Amino acid sequence: MHTATPTASPSSAHPHSHSSHDEEALGFWRSYIFSTDHKVIGVQYGLTSLSFLLFGFFLMVIMRWQIAHPNQPVPVVGPLLERVLGSVASRGAISSDLYNSFGAMHGTIMVFLAIVPLAFGAFGNYLVPLQIGAPDMAFPRINMASYQFYVVGGLIMFVSFFIPGGAAQAGWTSYPPLSVIIQTDGQVFWLVGMIFLITSSLLGAVNFIATVIQLRAPGMTWMRLPFFVWAQFVTGFLLLLAFPPLEAAGVMQLMDKVAHTSFFLPTGLAVEGVAGHVSGGGSPLLWQHLFWFLAHPEVYVLILPAMGIVAEIIANNTRKPLWGYRSLVYAALSIGFLSFIVWAHHMYMTGMGTKISTFFQTTTMLISIPSVIILTCLLVSLWGGSIRFNTPMLFVMAFLPMFGLGGLTGLPLGLSYADLHLHDTYYVIAHFHYIVAPGTIFAIFAGLYYWYPKVTGRMMNEFWGKVHFWGSFIFMNLIFQPMFAQGMAGMLRRMADGGANYSQARTPEAIGGLAPVILSLHTYILWAAVGLGLVQVPFIINFFWSIRHGRSAGSDNPWQSTTLEWQTPTPPPHGNFAHPPTVFRGPYEYSAPGHATDFTPQNQPN
Amino acid sequence: MDIPYTVQPRPDTGLYNAKVGVWLFLASEVMLFGALFSAYILLRVGSAEALWPHGWLNIPIGTVNTLVLITSSITTVMAWASCKMNQFGRFKFFHACTILLALTFVCIKSYEYHDKFTHYEITLTDGRIADGHLVSQEADRVVIHGRFVTDRKELFDLRAAGASHAREEISLERAQIKTMENYGPWHHTYLAIYFTLTGLHALHVLGGALVIGFLWGPGSKLWRRDPERFTNRVEISGLFWHFVDLVWIFLFPVLYLL
């Protein structure tokens, strides 16, 4: 019986004709909609998640308007909001309930529907099999299923805005009892949507890990893997082992809402002065533990693929190997392990004793070490390089100090004493947005510009790329930098009136009221947010226009890169490689002495 | 280029792809049930000892169900062994047993659920509590087969040495009844975690039975084309099935006996 062996199979003699023959044979639906090809699935993830990224951005801009101008009708989109959403947006102004649902959904959408599907689903799916020299993921049909679960989960989340009562309102963290006792169904949609999204991630994680273990090409040893693959591999383990407890918690909260159980509802719970008809005996803190057990590794899911992208682009645009490859690998593995035992640093204010708080504080401080190691290796990699300042490299170079700032501002939050003052303030928002926005999102932008010619055969426009970069860089800093000051002044998160209730103007005799200068920052942040949105317009146009009209890439390897994804035709055909490539060297053989060119691809024999 | 190592193991890992995949999946399932068991521990430790139920589940029935699943585990491994020994007929026999045992398990579980949903705790206007199984209910009266207690705590430890097991037919006027609630997941966090854990487990039993049923039926055509690949599929589905049995090995004592 013929079984798959790594020799040439007769049907793939010429890659291009194999691919077009395949697509003609498969038809439109099987080629583009119900495809099991990892590259098609990667593009599907990419386009869907970019759409959610934009939608989440819109939610934020409207929220910033409400914060800067509480209860005033939103310009331009106010009437539309009223027509679509009804009384919660009466007069075109954002009511508190609507603000809360925008806030909860902005977080949920950005984390679960935009960033993770982009960084892991899109980039991971497209590039990992190519970079390890494999024909596809280990389980292509499961790959297709994971995308489909993602779409269904995303649709459920999106649709929840339009049901009576609107979307979930209790934050992306969905803390009970609040999330359970709110009478509307938005939370039920959130929980069901999350179950679909978690299933999608679990299926994807199984695929990624099995693929990297089993399908590396001959000669591709573990220590010859591009750091991008290592980062995705560790991310896969984080998703695999950290998501199930949240799925369990989600089922329990769903039971609380629908079957009136009391997993998270304490005995004696009263709502608006009336004792609830619940059995009691539950624990709100149980939810928090199970939620943060996932949500902390989740933030490393957000950053590790970004670090992978940054590493690839730095090596390529400095024309020299990455400094400290082994350190990078061991640091990534350490981050992966430690991320499972730090979660309660999100819970310092829940009344835990000093012993257990100290445990979590210690592990939290420890995990900053491998993060710094990775940043240091990436920074030192620049030293002595022949740096090419193209658009991807600009985004990547900005990533380094921005991630550094975001990471460093996490340290006071990780120390339980300082966190007493800073917990749940805008300082926290500034910290994590610095890591995700001019951090991960910049890495994603860099990756889009960088791998665009491999997917499309064309380059994105450099001038507008630089406009996109400088605009985004400046405006992101203008948005988030003031939030550190606001947080340290004591402004809390999730306040629909932008803190007006706690202002010195309202209660001058109170101690610690918010000063006018702190509140005035809202206006600048709003304008910066609008500016950030405007500067994405040339990017969106560039992205679609260049598919047909961009400058031709000129070759299959326009960046002159060493890694395997660039050693295929453009775009890579179904099956990627005619024969499995053999790998002879490490991933970053740039400017190696004794070679005619300043780069030596991994599969080049000599 | 075809995907390698779908049947032949990769030399350095010694594994074929699906085996890596299923163990990764089982690892995630360990975390899922681990989180639910953690929730059980926390809820029980957080409850007053006198208010945590004992003996609310029928132990003989639970024991039978445990034996049913254990038997299905041996038939599963024998089904795989039959494939390895080239005995397709015996494979068919053993997995037919597995599927029947799985369905038996689910039927017994459904009976147990029904038993809980027809068991009522009724608080009366005179302060007494009537507790028992519903016999009949009409517009003006409710008839249960159960007993009266004065202190709610008497309903909790049914395994205690001096616990009374006398039950009689009790007829109650609706006017006497203050509240009436059946032993569903809403009734007590013990029942909530019981229904959630066993419900999720039962879904896994059904899912596993479906997969094994598919391999037994339409999927068995692969035996003729590629017996090695078919045997691997039997092994993979068997691994999932054994895991489901493993979970029950912990669920049974935790929920029924402790």
Next chain:
Amino acid sequence: MKSEHASETPEQFARHVRRYLFVFYALLFGTLVTVGASYIPFGNREVNIGVALLIAVSKASLVACYFMHLMSERKMIYGILAFTGIFALGLMCLTIASFSDLPRFTVTH
């Protein structure tokens, strides 16, 4: 497919079957023991819990080692399961610890 079975003839495989049957009998026995032990009044409830969990872990190990062939599995699988075990235990123990380690002084006025 595992290397120890790869080169075996169907006849040689039969000796594994005997092992499986033995495990089956052990599991049946273990079930009856665990039910019986739950009726023994040790006085301390913790002892009952300990005994039941000990028997459960033994039965689970039999299923895992023999039915799931973990006794002769590859290092890669052991590695995956070891980390899973560490994190599952971490979740359980740290969560319970955080509930029992409470601040020493609480305000009661």
